[in-house]
Amino acid sequence: MAYVSYSRQEGPSEADQWADLNWRIPRPDDPLPTSDTKMSAGAAWRAARSGMNAYRAYAESGNAAQLDAAIEAFRRASAGRAGDTPQFSHVNNLANALLDRFELRQKAGRATRTKDLDEALVCAQWAVWGRSGDSPDAARGLATLGRVQKQREASGVLPRRGPKLESVSLRLAAMPSAPLADRVAALRQISRSKPAFRTSFEAIVKTLPRTLAWIGPQGNRRQLARETTKAVDELIGLALYDNNTTRAVELFEASRGVLWDRVVGHSAPTVVRRKAAAVARRMDRAADCLNEHGGAAGLRHMAEPRRRGGQERRADARLRRRQVRQQKIWDTTSSRAHAVLREEAKRRDTGKPEATFLVPDYARDILPAAAEGPVVCVWRQDYRILAFVVQEGHDAPRSLELGHVWGFDEVMEKYLLAIDDVSSETREQTVRKTLEQFYPIFRQLPWYLFGQDYDPADDPRRVWWCPSGLLAMLPLHAVALFSQNVDTKAWLPGEQRGMGAVAWIPDETARRMMASSTCLLDVITSSYTPTVRSLVWAREARDAKATTAGVDESRSPNMLLVTADQESRLESLPGSAGVRKQIQKLIPPNRLSLLSGKLASVRQVLHAFDHHEAVHFDCHSFRDPRNPWRSGLVLYDRPLTVEDLVDRSADRLDFAYLAACATALTDEQLPDEMITLAATLHYTGCPHVIGTLTPSTDRSTARVTRNVYSGLISADGRVNSEECARLLHAATSAERTRLPDHPTAWSPFIHIGI
Structure with a gap:
């Protein structure tokens, strides 16, 4: 015993x-x-x-x-x-x-x-x-x-x-x-x-x-x-x-x-x-x-x-x-509310009511967003930059510690001050220095995403960025190497502690990467998304439109051109004028609606959203740093603000081009919410939006825009919105070839959506 x-x-x-x-x-x-x-x-x-x-x-x-x-x-x-x-x-x-x-x-x-x-x-x-x-x-x-x-x-x-x-x-x-x-x-x-x-x-x-x-x-x-x-x-x-x-x-x-x-x-x-x-x-x-x-x-x-x-x-x-x-x-009432949501989701072919007020489930709500390419969620913890990779073929997301940025807040403060001061002589130098500082952190991502079969000589593969915090203000797609005095040793740090080590990049792969690429534009076709789930909702809406495209004959493709010229008391820029002439030449008159001068009012523009599938804004914009809801595009009678766009559905639109300054730059005080003009159009139903992160010159904006529309508009005047991300990538790459040491000419342009 x-x-x-x-x-x-x-x-x-x-x-x-x-x-x-x-x-x-x-x-x-x-x-x-x-x-x-x-x-x-x-x-x-x-x-x-x-x-x-x-x-x-x-x-x-x-x-x-x-x-x-x-x-x-x-x-x-x-x-x-x-x-x-x-x-x-x-x-x-x-x-x-x-x-x-x-x-x-x-x-x-x-x-x-x-x-x-x-x-x-x-x-x-x-x-x-x-x-x-x-x-x-x-x-x-x-x-x-x-x-x-x-x-x-x-x-x-x-x-x-x-x-x-x-x-x-x-x-x-x-x-x-x-x-x-x-x-x-x-x-x-x-x-x-x-x-x-x-x-x-x-x-x-x-x-x-x-x-x-x-x-x-x-x-x-x-x-x-x-x-x-x-x-x-x-x-x-x-x-x-x-x-x-x-x-x-x-x-x-x-x-x-x-x-x-x-x-x-x-x-x-x-x-x-x-x-x-x-x-x-x-x-x-x-x-x-x-x-x-x-x-x-x-x-x-x-x-x-x-x-x-x-x-x-x-x-x-x-x-x-x-x-x-x-x-x-x-x-008790939560269970009843979920029953209401499930019934509404069945009734509707698509739409955000499928979301719930629960924490999203990865397999059901997040992983489907990677159906057409990996999604990289970029997050900062103190001085560390981390990436959460959502990719098909992986049942769970992967965590990667990309690197460290000492004095991150100070670096971003200098960058944001520089991009707002267009007349500053040091603006270009500061932007170059910032992009160069972040290049060693992000350059290993293509190999990490696509594995040993990745070849820099291949066509750039599609990647979606979902940045958070101050990182949402950086053109991650355009981080680049401008000088040879930076350490170019290709390395891949280990994953988040405790999650297992990742092998270093093989020497041969590293040499091929560094020999053929000094910018992520060379190897990745980038798009941005405010949230991961918005990609799922936008693709469901796109598929639903595709099933009814041949049924509704009244939905003939047409484009809306909103312009601000001398008649609207605003300065008309030569490059913008050339873009307007190009659009009017490529699209037949019966498929193009022009709103300029007194017609370019907020009421007319919002009403036209219900009758067009593409819109091009050629006007000035402004940001309100204290109240991002008041940021907007300058029209004839008053600005078209984020608040105005929120109250109007953009489900009919397939494509929107905001040819104005900083239409995709978020607010410093609430960056995770991505309260911008471009994000607003995407959230309210438009699957493809092109905007800008920083101010850009008239000539560079005009060249990029003309290159995009040259391939976007077909011979019969139709707008092929599905190709806009690839065409924007090609246009910005061409502008970079033209002005390699002036990143403000090609880094601001981004595509938001699917």
């Missing part, structure tokens, strides 16, 4: 105890630091309100004196509660204010004393002890304690006291009541060896549809929270850390185009609101409740003080009960 000595068995670890939401956190050993002056509960509440007002003033002005006043007020408020159960809001707010003062003094080089950090730890422990289980206040207290412990570890001047940061993070990451940003920040602190990491990760992903794709009636439909966008980026990095590239790509796609789908009206919430209004209203109410955290408005981690501690607890308990009830309602 085997005997077991139970006395030698160890109990559950600290982390395992903290991970259990039902485990009662022990009472802190240290006494709560409070003022010597005792006061009534009402006076304590008034002191807490005074502290909140002072803290708000500090948050707006950064005045350290206001922060000191807030700390003293919170300290007095903490003394107004008799017994061992301090009011949560007082001690939680005091802990945050003390930590802020320590960090402020540390930045100024005056944090030699750690008294504030000691007091903040004690207060945070009391706050967490006062709130256990799963509740908004408990989540806020844990977030505060996590901040304190993280700062203590970073300072390195104190011995370990209190719970470990990993234990606190385990509990916070698994807490549904915590805000998304706090849960993601806690998840970063958990080692991947913990089984709780994957459980917490998937639990967080489950809440993303409510945060990203479904927006309640009180939400701002034209702005995404920066905090949410940053949290999703961190989730992508954590998925890569866990060797889950498929989930990383799904999250990458889930975070893109969310705002566009809402505004354009093709999103799943829009369809549900139109087809099942009662279901949508219940989901709106549930989402509003589940996204409520009950704290002080506009002050993260701060609790709103109430007059009595009992009121505080009851309000927190009521909110938690409501959230539990609304979560059940959300789960």
Whole structure:
């Protein structure tokens, strides 16, 4: 018989105890630091309100004196509660204010004393002890304690006291009541060896549809929270850390185009609101409740003080009960909403209602986009440039670390300043330097995409780019080598850590690549896409049009030419005039509609979209960096803005050419959404759009445009839109041959769509 000595068995670890939401956190050993002056509960509440007002003033002005006043007020408020159960809001707010003062003094080089950090730890422990289980206040207290412990570890001047940061993070990451940003920040602190990491990760992903794709009636439909966008980026990095590239790509796609789908009206919430209004209203109410955290408005981690501690607890308990009830309602109504979406998808031959407000499934929603060529999603994490490759023949996406760009933000800042300053003498030099700096990072992609059988002598193969962040402002298709003093050693770095190594490029292949190519234009025919799924939707729409092309005889191919000449009070450029004459010569009069002068009004142009299959805009454009929705094309009466295009369907159009400056350059503040004129036309139904990333000269634009139309328009005047990507590639390559050292003449032109 085997005997077991139970006395030698160890109990559950600290982390395992903290991970259990039902485990009662022990009472802190240290006494709560409070003022010597005792006061009534009402006076304590008034002191807490005074502290909140002072803290708000500090948050707006950064005045350290206001922060000191807030700390003293919170300290007095903490003394107004008799017994061992301090009011949560007082001690939680005091802990945050003390930590802020320590960090402020540390930045100024005056944090030699750690008294504030000691007091903040004690207060945070009391706050967490006062709130256990799963509740908004408990989540806020844990977030505060996590901040304190993280700062203590970073300072390195104190011995370990209190719970470990990993234990606190385990509990916070698994807490549904915590805000998304706090849960993601806690998840970063958990080692991947913990089984709780994957459980917490998937639990967080489950809440993303409510945060990203479904927006309640009180939400701002034209702005995404920066905090949410940053949290999703961190989730992508954590998925890569866990060797889950498929989930990383799904999250990458889930975070893109969310705002566009809402505004354009093709999103799943829009369809549900139109087809099942009662279901949508219940989901709106549930989402509003589940996204409520009950704290002080506009002050993260701060609790709103109430007059009595009992009121505080009851309000927190009521909110938690409501959230539990609304979560059940959300789960039920979500199933009904998906049934509505499936029915709508069957009714329609094509269209975005097939999308759902779930995180997209890779095999169903993303992989089909690579049916006609690989899709390369480019993503930046700190100084690293990574690519997620979606390609047929591979059941899972591949992750490739392309290289490092030290000082990325500074490089892009110089580049963006240069392209906007057309008259600057250093503009061309800066653009050359930037493209040359990124060339070693992207030049290995053709071999990686097409394998050992890749031959640079072959015709350029088709590739779709889906860049994110500031990378969306770069002409990735045109990165090039302009001088021979750059290291030209062909190398292929390993994939994302933990995903296996990739062999180096064979010497013979490397020599052939470098001998025949100094620019990606030589080896790749590039197109861009705002989201991966938009390729799937655009191809489905194209196939549906092809099946009805011979049935509807009224859909005779015709083209709309919108021009701005002297009659419209705008400068007429010689190159643009030559392009207009070419179009009028190639297309018969009965298939060409010309809108110029007074006829080139916003109302006339938008109305003409319903009766034409191609459109060419020959006019000036402008960008509004503060409000990208107001960027537009200059017409006779007023600008044709992104907002105007959003409200008008472009399903009839097959091709659009925007011969204006920076019509495909996204906004610096919200680059992932790709809010541009060219992207707008693509999102609203046009499968092929040609635009520009930067301003270009009239002569270069005219030469590229003439070369495109020479092959695009057939002898009978038909526009063969399917060839526009190949023709644009040939035209830009010819312009590069003509002006190899002037990249602003050939790098701006891009094709968006299929």
